[in-house]
Amino acid sequence: MSQPTALITTEQVAAILADPDLRLYDCTTYNEPVPPGSDVPYRAVPGDKTFAAGHIPGADYLDLQGEFSDASAQQFFTMPDVAQLEAAFGRHGADASKTIVLYSIGTMMWSTRFWWMLRSLGVVARVLDGGFDKWKDEGRPVETGAPKGYPATTFKASPRAGLFVDKDFVKERIGDPATVTVNALGPQFHRGLEPSRYGRPGRVPGSVNVSAATLVNADKTLTTLADAEAKFAAAGVTRDKNVILYCGGGISATIDLLMLTQLGYDKLTLYDASMGEWARDPSLPIETD
Template identity: 85%
Template sequence: MSQPAALITTEQLAAMLGDPNLRLYDCTTYLEPAPEGSAVPYRAVPGDKTFAAGHIPGADFLDLQGEFSDTSLQHFFMMPDVAQLEASFGRHGLDAGKTIVLYSIGTVMWATRFWWMLHSLGVEARVLDGGLDKWKEEGRPVVTGAPKGYPATTFKAAPRPGCFVDKEAVLAKIGDPATVIVNALGPQFHRGLEPSRYGRPGRVPGSVNVPAATLVNADKTLTNLADAQAKFAAQGVTREKNVILYCGGGISATIDLLLLTQLGYDKLTLYDASMGEWARDPALPIETD
């Protein structure tokens, strides 16, 4: 099996720099500890400062929580309505007719989150395998300063239904033999062996565990498709089943989603609020080892 078509290598991107059809975006967010006594699990801080300190030439910056999430809701990173996304992506010159490349710093999950959002809107993008970390490690060019942006466009979405689900949909599928619910958090959190910053420790009952971290190599590239297939198959994740992915805040699970999509799975959805909602709602069942 080859690497996913939704990925682009640093070599491929380097050859494209300066191409007028390229639309390149840094998607980085940082999660910082919340103030003591806060009702939220962390503070979401945009990566604009690290962008200004060094980014790939020509890149623009996308602020996930500040501009591309529904901030009226109590959970971070919730998918906003289509009209908000069309306006926001249009302001940043994102054009489905162009080559769209997404990257992030430290972890690929911020880029894969935007990839899944765009996928849900009917637009295909590519994620830089290894992100800015690999790019810099290879000595490739970076520039400093604020984003210059791209000319604004009129962005029109063609939404794909079913890419996101809520807690009621997840609750209804617990125990359904045609559905497998997959937790992308680490095994210690899946099993409820450590305190959770999201609330009650544990998992959605009956869910299996394919941690996003096990799908990423030491150099921050994603694992190959054969390895990913083996990891999902070991947990009973098959193409015939409806697959619901979740994590802490609907971010790291998009790593699983990218690989599953490239493996040919097409019955995929993301529980957007994930454990940030589930663990804090005492009316919802939770399971531990």
């Protein structure tokens, strides 16, 4: 199922700011560095301080690691169970009847991650193209202070199977001609040419590389569909194949997923734990140039 309306422009958001059914969410998280030898690749820090310093008027804040991830998992940002997500989204006033718009600061990957999560729950959301950076650069109104929130709702999910998969699913499809596995990390990490903060350098064997960074313009908007189509085609990603996306922690790969969805690809899934799990598990094969 393609979703040609997954993106929304700053102009479109500005035009609906007064809509009582609008649910606008800042999804920003920051990955801060940790000392060498640490057990974790980074420290996940919520973007509540930058939200308080400035946000789109009326927006609420969603803490991905704090409320919308499995706290018992070893990896950051692991998809939690449906009940946890229903409760969390309900607390923030979201439900399928609302116009849900997601944005983030610095990179769109935090908002695209929430978009993919909501898609897996059967709920349509839209991502602000260019995020808060573009909104500010255009001189649009900005509000400060803590989130006021929205009235709570009863959020009912209609889960869609297969949008998130685990390491066994990925491993079983290595060498499968009907599947193409795509790494959204940068080419130097895909090729294993630089040390990786996730563990062993390299990639899932046989995977191809379409870096999320190559799908983003200088103004932080996403590239054109024609450019994205060409990049995926050059890597051998075609509509007849099952496509598995991964990255470091299941975040930046959702930029690829949004672009593929916009292009009409429908056999898409995300390896949630990505290299944060794969590179640290010596039982899993890894490939380098």
